[in-house]
Amino acid sequence: MLLSRVRRTLATLAASALLVGSGGVSAEYGLNLPRGVTPISKEAYDLHMLIMWICVAIGVVVFGAIFISILKHRKSKGAKPATFHESTTVEVIWTIVPFLILIGMAIPATKALVAMEDTSNPDLSIKVTGYQWKWGYDYMEDGVSFISSLSTPKEQILNQQDKGENYLLEVDNPMVVPINKKVRLLLTANDVIHSWWVPDLGMKKDAIPGFVNEMWFRAEEEGTYRGQCAELCGKDHGFMPIVVVAKNEADYQEWVTAQKAAMDADAAAAGRDWGMADLMERGEKVYAASCAACHQANGEGVPGAFPGLKGSAMVMGPVDAHVDIVLNGKPGTAMGAFASQLNDVDVAAVVTYERNAWGNDKGDLVQPSEVKAAR
Amino acid sequence: MSNATTHDAHHEEHPSGLLRWVFTTNHKDIGTLYLIFALIMLFIGGAMAMVIRAELFQPGLQFVDPQFFNSMTTMHALIMVFGAIMPAFVGLANWLIPMMIGAPDMALPRMNNWSFWILPFAGVMLVSTLFMEGGAPAAGWTMYPPLVLQTGDAFPFLIFSVHLLGISSIMGAINVVVTIVNMRAPGMTMMKMPLFVWTWLITAYLLIAVMPVFAGAVTMLLTDQYFGTSFFNAAGGGDPVMFQHIFWFFGHPEVYIMILPAFGVVSQIIPTFARKRLFGYSSMVYATASIAFLSFIVWAHHMFTVGMPLTGELFFMYATMLIAVPTGVKVFNWVSTMWKGSMTFETPMLFALGFVVMFTIGGFSGLMLAITPIDFQYHDTYFVVAHFHYVLVTGSLFSLFAAAYYWLPKWTGNMYDEKLGKLHFWLSTIFVNILFFPQHFLGLAGMPRRIPDYAVQFTEFNQISSIGGFAFGLTQLLFVYIVWKTVRGGEKADDRVWEGAEGLEWTLPSPPPYHSFETAPEVK
Numbered sequence: 001m002l003l004s005r006v007r008r009t010l011a012t013l014a015a016s017a018l019l020v021g022s023g024g025v026s027a028e029y030g031l032n033l034p035r036g037v038t039p040i041s042k043e044a045y046d047l048h049m050l051i052m053w054i055c056v057a058i059g060v061v062v063f064g065a066i067f068i069s070i071l072k073h074r075k076s077k078g079a080k081p082a083t084f085h086e087s088t089t090v091e092v093i094w095t096i097v098p099f100l101i102l103i104g105m106a107i108p109a110t111k112a113l114v115a116m117e118d119t120s121n122p123d124l125s126i127k128v129t130g131y132q133w134k135w136g137y138d139y140m141e142d143g144v145s146f147i148s149s150l151s152t153p154k155e156q157i158l159n160q161q162d163k164g165e166n167y168l169l170e171v172d173n174p175m176v177v178p179i180n181k182k183v184r185l186l187l188t189a190n191d192v193i194h195s196w197w198v199p200d201l202g203m204k205k206d207a208i209p210g211f212v213n214e215m216w217f218r219a220e221e222e223g224t225y226r227g228q229c230a231e232l233c234g235k236d237h238g239f240m241p242i243v244v245v246a247k248n249e250a251d252y253q254e255w256v257t258a259q260k261a262a263m264d265a266d267a268a269a270a271g272r273d274w275g276m277a278d279l280m281e282r283g284e285k286v287y288a289a290s291c292a293a294c295h296q297a298n299g300e301g302v303p304g305a306f307p308g309l310k311g312s313a314m315v316m317g318p319v320d321a322h323v324d325i326v327l328n329g330k331p332g333t334a335m336g337a338f339a340s341q342l343n344d345v346d347v348a349a350v351v352t353y354e355r356n357a358w359g360n361d362k363g364d365l366v367q368p369s370e371v372k373a374a375r
Numbered sequence: 376m377s378n379a380t381t382h383d384a385h386h387e388e389h390p391s392g393l394l395r396w397v398f399t400t401n402h403k404d405i406g407t408l409y410l411i412f413a414l415i416m417l418f419i420g421g422a423m424a425m426v427i428r429a430e431l432f433q434p435g436l437q438f439v440d441p442q443f444f445n446s447m448t449t450m451h452a453l454i455m456v457f458g459a460i461m462p463a464f465v466g467l468a469n470w471l472i473p474m475m476i477g478a479p480d481m482a483l484p485r486m487n488n489w490s491f492w493i494l495p496f497a498g499v500m501l502v503s504t505l506f507m508e509g510g511a512p513a514a515g516w517t518m519y520p521p522l523v524l525q526t527g528d529a530f531p532f533l534i535f536s537v538h539l540l541g542i543s544s545i546m547g548a549i550n551v552v553v554t555i556v557n558m559r560a561p562g563m564t565m566m567k568m569p570l571f572v573w574t575w576l577i578t579a580y581l582l583i584a585v586m587p588v589f590a591g592a593v594t595m596l597l598t599d600q601y602f603g604t605s606f607f608n609a610a611g612g613g614d615p616v617m618f619q620h621i622f623w624f625f626g627h628p629e630v631y632i633m634i635l636p637a638f639g640v641v642s643q644i645i646p647t648f649a650r651k652r653l654f655g656y657s658s659m660v661y662a663t664a665s666i667a668f669l670s671f672i673v674w675a676h677h678m679f680t681v682g683m684p685l686t687g688e689l690f691f692m693y694a695t696m697l698i699a700v701p702t703g704v705k706v707f708n709w710v711s712t713m714w715k716g717s718m719t720f721e722t723p724m725l726f727a728l729g730f731v732v733m734f735t736i737g738g739f740s741g742l743m744l745a746i747t748p749i750d751f752q753y754h755d756t757y758f759v760v761a762h763f764h765y766v767l768v769t770g771s772l773f774s775l776f777a778a779a780y781y782w783l784p785k786w787t788g789n790m791y792d793e794k795l796g797k798l799h800f801w802l803s804t805i806f807v808n809i810l811f812f813p814q815h816f817l818g819l820a821g822m823p824r825r826i827p828d829y830a831v832q833f834t835e836f837n838q839i840s841s842i843g844g845f846a847f848g849l850t851q852l853l854f855v856y857i858v859w860k861t862v863r864g865g866e867k868a869d870d871r872v873w874e875g876a877e878g879l880e881w882t883l884p885s886p887p888p889y890h891s892f893e894t895a896p897e898v899k
Contacts, residue, residue, distance in 0.1 A: 030820025030832065033752055040748075048749045055739035062706060063732060069713040070728070074720075075650070082715035085652035090711075091704070098703045102696045105746065110689060112748035117685045157828060159435040167434060169830045192522040193615060195680060195755060199821040204751045206680045208616060209521060210609020213682035226830075230680075230755040230823045232515045234522055235442045238826030304508035304527060305442060334525045 034199050037221045037246070041202025043112045051105055058101075116203065119214040122184030126175065130187070130194030130207035130229070131341060132334070133236035133293060137175050140186075144259040147341050148173045149289055150239050154297075157239075169226040172289075174243035178252040179219050187213040191336045192234060198227030198244055206231055219246035234334070236293050270344040270368040276352070279365055283353025286346045290338065291354075299358040306334065310358040319366055322351050323374045339375060344368035397492070400484035401889060402469045403786075408491050409466030410779075414855070416458030416498060417772075421848050423451040428810075428844035430827055431837050444827035445513035446505070452516035456633070457540045458498050460767065463775050464636040465490075465547045468575050470786065472551060474880035475569045477560025477898065479890045482553040490546035497539035504529035515825065517622060518593065520607040520615050524600050531601075534593045541586040548582035551575055560879070562898035566657065569878050573660050574639030577667045581628045581635075584671075589625035592618060616681050623674035631670045634766060635663060637734075637774035638705060641727045643878070644781050645709055648724035649716030650875040655708040662701035662708075669698050679750045688747045695745035699738070706735055721873070722796030726777035729804050730770060737765030740815065755825075758818025764811045769804075776803070776854065783861050784868035788886040791861040799857060802850040809843030 035045045073079045129136035134149035151172045155161040164170070177183050187196055187207040196215075197204035205215040219225070227242040247255065288297065294306035301308035309315045315322060326347055329337035338347065348368045355362040390398060399405060426447050430438050439447070469487065473480055481487050504511040509527015512518070518533075526533065555576045559568070568576075596618070598604040605611025607618045638659075646653045653659065675683060675691040683691075709731050718724070740762040744750050753759060776799070784790050813836035818824075822833045829837065868885045879896060880887075 031816045033749075033819045034821070041752075044749050044752055047746065048743070048752070051743050051746055051749070055742060059735070059739060062710060062735060065710050066713065066728070066732065069710065069716070070718065070720075073649075073714065073716050073718055075717040076719070079715070079717045081649065081651040081717040083651070084654075084715075085712075086655050086657075091655055091658050094707045095700060095704060098700050102699060105742075106693060106696060109692065109746045109748055113688060113692070114685065116748055116751070117688070157436055159437070163434060163831055165831075167831050168828060192525070193519060197755075197823070199752060202752065204680050204754055205682060208609075208681065210615070211682070227821070228823050228826070232445065232519075232522065232825045234513075234525060235440075235445065237445070238441060238823075238828050302442070305510060 036200040036202045037219050037223065037225065038200075038202050038217045039220070040112070040116050040217065041200060043115070044202050047108055047112055050108070054101065054105065116215075119184050119216045121182065122216060123181035124178075125184045125186055126177075127186045127188070128196055128207060129340070130189035130191075130196070130233070130240075132191050132234050132336060133229070133240040134289075134341075135171075135175075135194075135196070135229075135240065135242060136190075136341060137173075139256075142256045142260075144256055144263070146173045146259070148175065148243070150241055152239075166226065168239065169228070169241045169243070171241055171243045174224070174245045176245045176247060176252060176255050177219060178249050179222055179246045181249075182216055182218050184214060184216045187215065190340065191334075193231050194229050194233045194240070195231035196227075196242060197230040198225050198242055200225040201227075201244065204230055219244070222246050222248060239293075266343055266345065270372065273367055273369075274345070274348065274365075276356075276365050279349045279352040280356060282345065283349035283351075284357070286342065286350040287353050287357075290342065290346075291350065294334065299354070299360075309354050310360065315354050315360060316362060319351070319355075319364060319370075320374065322355070323347065323366065323371055326351060327371075327375060344371040344375075347371045398488070400480075400488050402473050402481045402484070402487065402891075403887070403889070405481075405487050405491050406466045406469030406471075407786075409462050409469060409494075412491075412494055412498070413459050413463035413466060416454050416462070417851070419502065420451050420454035420459055421851065423447045423454070424844065425848050427451065428841040431829070432841040433838070434829055434831050434834055436828055439827070441827045442510055442513055445515075445825065446511040448825050449512050449515050450501070450505070453501060453512075454498075455767075456516065456629070457537075458494075458501075460633045460771050460775070461544060462494060464575075464578075464633070464771075465544075467571075467636065467640070467775075467778055467782075468547070468551050471782065471880060472554055472572055472575060473558070474883060474887060474891045475572050475878055476555065476558060476563055477879050477892045477896045478554060478558035479892055481550050482558055483550045486546050487550055490543045490550065493539050493543040493546075497536045497543065500532050500539070501536040504532050507532070517619075517626070518596065519622075520596060520599065520618050523596060531597065534597045537593050538590055541590045544582050545586050548579035548586075551579040552583070555579075560892065560895040560898050566660070567898060569639075570642035570653065570656070570659055570663075571636070571639035574635045574642075574663055577663050578632050578635045581632050581667055581670065585625040585628045585632075588621060589629075592621040592625065595621075616678070619678045619681060620675065623677045624671070626677065627674045628667070628670040630763075630766075631666060633771050634734075635667065637730065637771045638663060640774045640778045640781075641709065641730050644723050644727040644777055645712050645731075646877070647781075647873050647875040648721060648727075649713045649718050651712060651716040652877075653708070654711035654714075655704070658704055659708055662704045665701040666698060669694060669701070673698065676745060676747075676750070679747050680754050692745060692747040696742065699742050699745075702738055706731060706738070719874075721780075722791070722793060722800055723777045723781035725797065725800040726773050726780065729800065730773045730777065733765055733769030733773070733804075733807075737762055737770055740765065753818060755823055756818035757814040757822045757824055760824050761811050761814035761818060764814070768811070769807055773803075776800075779854075779858065781873075782880075783858065784872045785880060785883075785885050785887065787862050788868055788884075789861050789863075789865035790868050790872075791857055791865065795853065795857050795860075799850065799853045802853070803847060806843045806847035806850060810840055810847050811843070813837075813839045813843075 033045050033048050125140040127138040134147055136147050138145045148171045151170045152168050156163045187205050189207040189209045194207040201217040203215050205213050223246055225244045229240045295301050295309050299310035327339040329335050345368045348366045348371045351366045507528040512526050512529050512533045514523035595606040599606055605613040607613050607615045673695045676695045744753055780796055817833055817836045822829055870884055871881045
């Protein structure tokens with residue numbers, strides 16, 4: 001009790017001392033690991049604090065000896081050098097004692113690790129797919145699927161607008177989970193290696209193309225938990241956050257129902273013929289979310305890295321090839337396959353948009369049914 | 376001079392001007408070349424760090440685009456590791472090993488010349504990728520596939536420069552081994568060698584063992600990219616994680632390649648200024664060898680999050696924790712050497728003391744990172760960045776500064792400016808902690824590494840860190856000035872230079888003759 005109060009005061013003092021001269025101070029900056037809301041995050045936190053205090057204690061002894069030496073055994077104080085230069089006894093002691101301390105650390109660490117790696121008997125499973133640069137979530141039991149990408153406006157990133165409270169840690173479609181349920185994540189990736197990490201859930205695991213990794217968590221409190229991709233995955237690695245909303249069972253079921261209704265509506269929309277204006281409007285949104293990161297909002301790309309689409313031979317050429325590259329990507333380049341991320345309406349809309357935006361003016365329009373046939 | 380008849384005059388014969396440096400086979404000249412090259416690369420890599428810290432001074436994108444930011448983190452690491460720290464230690468090895476073991480020169484002088492002169496070309500090739508289509512490599516110095524396969528025209532140049540740097544390191548290492556094994560003065564048994572020589576001997580074996588592994592890994596990347604192989608491509612039956620295993624089988628010993636010679640340097644300096652023999656010489660040797668052995672069986676602690684079997688994670692956790700034992704022995708030995716000594720605090724001693732304290736801090740965070748269940752939280756955050764900069768900057772780099780101040784009077788015959796040296800130490804120490812200590816907090820609070828922009832709650836500590844970074848960077852200009860001034864002139868140093876200095880190099884004049892020991896000294 002007293003110790004934790006002293007610690008908090010010290011931490012605050014240290015932080016405010018460091019902050020002198022550093023402009024604006026935001027409401028909450030962290031100094032330490034969050035304790036989190038899952039059994040494993042709490043265990044990890046306790047283990048972290050234990051090891052840290054052991055290190056501090058060893059540090060006090062070692063640094064204490066150095067400082068006493070510096071103060072007392074200096075020539076300016078007339079110190080005469082001793083002649084000892086070995087002692088088997090002390091050398092054996094300071095080999096064995098650290099070894100015993102390490103065993104003391106290894107026991108709780110092993111216990112925690114065994115619990116963390118036990119992904120058996122989950123209550124629900126969610127497949128997590130990393131894309132450059134967004135996340136895809138597929139609920140294995142409930143049949144809900146969606147893509148989750150950064151929702152912070154570009155203007156805030158480019159300093160043209162004030163930054164919001166959850167700057168860079170906000171998404172359009174958060175992962176929603178029920179509380180007090182063992183949620184198992186099955187992680188994979190579509191292009192390069194990503195890593196799924198939400199500090200409050202206490203676990204991080206890589207999403208690797210061609211392989212499936214597992215991790216689990218059991219959120220014990222309702223709330224919104226934020227994290228980020230933790231493995232360098234290219235240009236927008238810093239811009240693919242993760243948001244998990246933990247809800248009680250009833251709210252979670254309500255959310256599942258609403259998601260399914262929305263998916264049904266999308267499926268129905270794919271069946272009808274779309275007009276130019278509707279396709280262009282939807283296409284612009286899809287383009288902004290899925291394409292603009294590389295090909296840029298103005299369609300001019302980044303010379304040398306990402307080709308422009310404005311006036312490009314691909315976009316001005318046959319529709320079939322254009323739909324094909326969006327669905328299946330271009331092997332050996334950064335152009336990924338979007339077949340699993342975009343539905344038929346999205347692909348039809350974005351292809352139509354690319355063929356008619358930035359003065360491309362092909363005038364043709366692609367229907368969702370054509371995309372369906374091309375899959 | 377070409378008709379010189381006396382033995383001595385013949386040995387003094389060498390071209391002057393630029394050609395002296397191009398054709399030199401002399402260990403001192405080559406050592407100097409290595410050190411100058413390392414210093415230049417330190418400033419190039421440092422300038423990239425300044426770009427990183429400038430972009431991270433505030434949230435939002437201010438100066439560079441994210442792709443270029445990734446190039447900066449990648450190139451900063453490659454240049455610092457392969458261009459600055461490693462060549463600097465090879466430079467020290469060249470200068471010091473022959474003088475310390477009583478040899479006239481390195482065993483393989485022509486190969487010595489070649490192993491240096493590969494470096495500038497490899498370095499220029501690496502830096503030139505900044506101007507290529509698609510930009511410089513941006514997939515991190517660890518070059519993980521599949522991301523690294525998205526590199527533009529720079530890709531083959533990256534691989535080739537890594538090959539060249541590796542060839543240079545292997546040749547340098549072979550030279551060190553052959554010299555130490557064959558050219559010791561009579562009476563200089565293995566267990567009488569100075570610790571700097573011991574640590575370099577072990578380092579050289581590490582280099583010979585792992586650089587070919589690294590070359591193999593990047594060659595597999597090359598064939599995956601251009602020749603249709605699928606070593607790391609899951610769609611072709613390969614495994615991207617296999618690259619990480621191979622890379623870190625090289626990468627972890629590589630970490631010790633950059634710190635073992637630093638242990639050697641500090642083990643030379645502390646006894647001198649404590650005026651007391653090194654405590655536990657033989658346990659120091661055994662601890663170094665143990666660390667080198669353990670370095671081969673801990674590699675997967677860099678990749679706890681890739682999804683290994685539980686037993687694998689436990690093995691690598693226990694093996695990694697074990698490293699704390701020999702490392703602890705070293706620190707305790709240094710402290711015991713100071714204990715009841717008669718210490719003075721000239722600049723080399725200050726840097727060595729700074730090394731012991733701050734390297735130990737890096738050791739503590741290393742121990743925390745070894746604990747797998749909490750590494751899941753620390754992995755790929757700024758906590759890791761703080762950790763390895765404590766061991767590489769306040770560890771390796773500080774030991775290099777200590778070495779430079781310690782041996783510069785011997786090398787040049789002139790004393791450096793003690794006041795400026797101390798100023799350099801204190802400014803460096805204060806600013807390096809302002810730079811890296813807050814990064815522990817950033818990592819624990821959840822900031823991933825290698826991101827160009829961050830959530831607003833990370834602003835304060837990033838600003839503090841950046842201010843420390845700019846100041847630390849500027850401070851290093853002072854070092855260049857001090858070295859320059861010392862080379863140009865100054866108070867003359869006597870042969871022993873330091874009151875408590877022991878070892879063969881201090882029996883030579885300052886500056887030493889072109890060939891160190893033409894007649895081998897007798898070691899009792």
